[in-house]
Amino acid sequence: MNYLFEGDNFGFTQNELHLQGGNSGFKKIAFQEISKIQICKGILTVNPIRTSMLWLVLGFVAFYGIYWAFDEISYAEIDKLNSRTIRGYGGMLACVGLVMIIAVMAFSLLVSNRIVMKVQTINGHIEVRSLKVLEKKNSLPKLLIFLSKKFPPQILQIESKLLKSIELQNI
Missing domain, CATH: 2.30.29 (PH-domain like)
Known part of the structure; x- marks a missing residue:
């Protein structure tokens, strides 16, 4: 057009x-x-309050997930760590990384003034x-x-x- x-x-x-x-x-x-x-x-964004709440929740989930994964890895016995558990922790960290990326995108919507x-x-x-x-x-x-x-x-x-x-x- x-x-x-x-x-x-x-x-x-x-x-x-x-x-x-x-x-x-x-x-x-x-x-x-x-x-x-x-x-x-x-x-x-039309609703900045909703976007900021989304950002806070996703940020909390991401940081809690990182804390949980590293806490589990640090307390695991070395002889119990095998490829399956390492893959599980890697998958968990990948999901947390994705949540963190979405949280950063929501935050960028809130702070970009154009x-x-x-x-x-x-x-x-x-x-x-x-x-x-x-x-x-x-x-x-x-x-x-x-x-x-x-x-x-x-x-x-x-x-x-x-x-x-x-x-x-x-x-």
Whole structure:
């Protein structure tokens, strides 16, 4: 499809916003269905409290698993260690490593502060998309001009610090 503005997982046409991935799979949202668009510096998660709880639980499980595995290995008698038990401990540590990777990914979602677009539809559904690609292409000011022509100020909300920094870059 030919988009006027295209990010990693979204694109703008003349009358629609197309979303790919995330919660929606592929979704077309007509501009009339949008109740609020907020462009600001923020995180890429709709519910940061849930993400932080996930991070804490996964981090606890990972560190407890590492502690348990090394505790078992240190108290095991050397003559009882064979290839089967070592493989078992290795498998346990691999699972703990996977849990730790997921915890690090959840933490990176919480601490990464980038320019995001939060779109809320009339039925209350919220989608969050990163504008990193448009920022790298220097298309962000053009997108803001396009959106300001399509939406009234009650619907389109742009963070003032962000607006000033974009205006200063274009001077």
